[in-house]
Amino acid sequence: MASQYDAIVVGARCAGSPTAMLLARKGYRVLAVDRATFPSDTISTHLIHPPGVDALKRWGLLERVAATGCPPIDTYVFDFGPFTITGAPGTSESPISYSPRRTVLDKLLVDAAAEAGVEVREAFTVEDVMVEDGRVIGIRGHSRGGSPVTEKARVVIGADGLHSTVVRAVEPEQYHEKPQLLAGYYTYWSNLPMKGRFETYSRPFQSFAAWPTNDDMTLVIAGWQFKEFEARKSDIEGNYRRVIDEAPAFAERLRGAKREERFFGMTVPGYFRKPYGPGWALVGDAGYNKDFITAQGIQDAFRDAELCATAIDESFAGKRSFDDAMADYQSVRDEHVLPLYEFTAQLASQEPPPPEMRALLHAVHGNPDAMDGFARVTAGVTSPAEFFAEDNVKRIFAAAHRSP
Numbered sequence: 001m002a003s004q005y006d007a008i009v010v011g012a013r014c015a016g017s018p019t020a021m022l023l024a025r026k027g028y029r030v031l032a033v034d035r036a037t038f039p040s041d042t043i044s045t046h047l048i049h050p051p052g053v054d055a056l057k058r059w060g061l062l063e064r065v066a067a068t069g070c071p072p073i074d075t076y077v078f079d080f081g082p083f084t085i086t087g088a089p090g091t092s093e094s095p096i097s098y099s100p101r102r103t104v105l106d107k108l109l110v111d112a113a114a115e116a117g118v119e120v121r122e123a124f125t126v127e128d129v130m131v132e133d134g135r136v137i138g139i140r141g142h143s144r145g146g147s148p149v150t151e152k153a154r155v156v157i158g159a160d161g162l163h164s165t166v167v168r169a170v171e172p173e174q175y176h177e178k179p180q181l182l183a184g185y186y187t188y189w190s191n192l193p194m195k196g197r198f199e200t201y202s203r204p205f206q207s208f209a210a211w212p213t214n215d216d217m218t219l220v221i222a223g224w225q226f227k228e229f230e231a232r233k234s235d236i237e238g239n240y241r242r243v244i245d246e247a248p249a250f251a252e253r254l255r256g257a258k259r260e261e262r263f264f265g266m267t268v269p270g271y272f273r274k275p276y277g278p279g280w281a282l283v284g285d286a287g288y289n290k291d292f293i294t295a296q297g298i299q300d301a302f303r304d305a306e307l308c309a310t311a312i313d314e315s316f317a318g319k320r321s322f323d324d325a326m327a328d329y330q331s332v333r334d335e336h337v338l339p340l341y342e343f344t345a346q347l348a349s350q351e352p353p354p355p356e357m358r359a360l361l362h363a364v365h366g367n368p369d370a371m372d373g374f375a376r377v378t379a380g381v382t383s384p385a386e387f388f389a390e391d392n393v394k395r396i397f398a399a400a401h402r403s404p
Contacts, residue, residue: 005031005153006316008139009118010126010166013042013102015284015301016159017109017118018059022309024116028316031151032113033124033141034160039107043266045221045295046099046213047073047198049379050090052299053098055306061112068104071212072096076375077199079247083365087375089198097198097379101214105298129156129169129280136170136279155312155322157281159301162268164286170277172287176341178270181291181348184223185236185265192218192257201247204352207293208243210250217260220244223293225350226267236263266292270345272334275308276326283308288333290341291348296380300337307332336383343377343384360393363400370396 009020012034020032036042048056048065056062066072074096078085089097100108114120123144130138130150138152158166192210200209208222222243224232232239240263245251268289275287284301311325319325353361364370373392376382386392 005029005119005151007031007155007157007312008033008151008153009157009159010034010129010139011158011160011164011284011286012036012038012110012113012120012122013106013159013161013284013301014109014298015286015305016157017106017113018055018302018305019157019159019283019309020118020120021059021109021113021116022305023312024113024118026309026313028313030113030118031121031153032110032118033121033126033139034110035123035125037122038110039103042102042106043264044102045292045297046101046105046219047211047295048098048100048105048298048302049295049381050094050097051380052302053090053096054094055299055302057094059112061108064108064112065098065100065105068100068108068214070098070100070104070214071194071196072098073194073196073198073211075197076378077197078374078378079199079201080361081203083362085361085365085371085374087368087371087373089375089379090381091376099198099211099213099219101217104214126160126165129166131169131279134278136166136277154316155279155281157283157308157312158286159283161285162289164282166280166282167273167286170280172277172282173274174271176270176272176338178291178341178345180226180267180269181345182223182293182350183226183229183232183265183267184221184292185240185263186219186221187259187263188213188217188261189220189254189257190217190260192220192253194218199250201244201250203243203246205350206243206246207350208240208247208250218257220254223350229267233265236265268292270341272341275304275330275333276322281308281312281326281329288337290337290344293348294340294344294378294380296337296340296344299380303336304333339383339385340377340380360388360396363396367396367399370399
């Protein structure tokens with residue numbers, strides 16, 4: 001006989017485990033399932049910008065992340081060739097970022113969900129999302145080597161990423177779509193100290209970036225326009241190194257380092273999906289995704305987890321209807337992320353910035369407040385709509401004209 005849960009969360013990584021944890025902390029009976037076992041790796045940018053770090057702090061998990069030995073990052077560096085912008089990504093209240101390996105972070109989040117009372121089933125494959133009279137009522141699936149089981153819930157939450165099983169079942173409206181823009185490949189290097197810095201190097205039609213992670217490793221990712229994907233995929237390492245050679249000083253640093261793992265590749269489309277319907281909800285990449293160049297995925301997942309869990313709690317508690325509460329979740333999500341979504345797509349195109357943008361970035365260079373502001377845009381702390389607003393742009397140019 002099927003169990004009856006308040007919520008079933010499909011996917012237990014950066015979106016699913018926090019959503020399940022937050023609902024369980026509110027007293028609900030929650031099942032979280034994932035086809036993976038933990039710890040395990042997944043393709044990721046790893047970065048948790050300051051807003052995501054704030055979420056970990058609210059959940060009482062930040063000290064656990066810091067205890068893994070993942071180094072804090074307090075400086076973002078943007079090398080455009082002729083000039084460099086160096087700024088702080090956070091605020092005085094939340095000044096740093098972290099970049100934990102997903103083998104570390106996801107296990108930590110799964111454990112926190114279990115501690116909150118979530119029933120976690122690893123190595124569980126969802127075969128089918130059950131729908132009755134147009135409403136999602138549960139899932140059918142099996143543990144590795146086990147017999148099929150059926151589980152029912154008041155709401156089934158898809159936190160299972162780009163190729164979500166829940167999305168395939170409910171076919172939500174999709175909007176603000178973007179094609180694949182950037183092909184990126186990353187790996188891990190030892191003997192490449194970063195000293196608390198996230199560094200990115202932008203060159204015409206290609207770019208690369210580097211930042212520290214666990215075990216004294218540095219992640220280095222290089223990318224080029226997606227239209228070059230087929231032509232370049234036969235020589236990943238050669239093309240990777242040719243991008244980095246565009247910045248000779250960093251290329252020299254890399255020659256003293258050792259590559260410790262294989263190359264991992266990624267390219268993703270952009271989209272928004274309606275994140276709710278009768279008996280179902282979506283969080284994380286299942287509901288919204290942008291290119292990885294601004295590394296927003298983890299903190300986006302954390303934000304969605306809080307918004308979605310709050311909306312579901314309001315519905316379950318009878319404070320608001322499910323549709324009203326979830327519509328607010330969708331509108332808050334969309335309003336918050338749309339400006340950065342568009343800015344991210346511009347960066348991911350790898351096209352040289354137009355003359356007016358080059359002039360602005362040059363004016364930002366050397367202005368400490370403006371450089372911090374630009375760093376906070378890429379960190380998701382400040383909206384591009386605010387930073388690139390006419391009044392702020394005028395202030396940046398005026399300060400540049402006053403400089404000796």
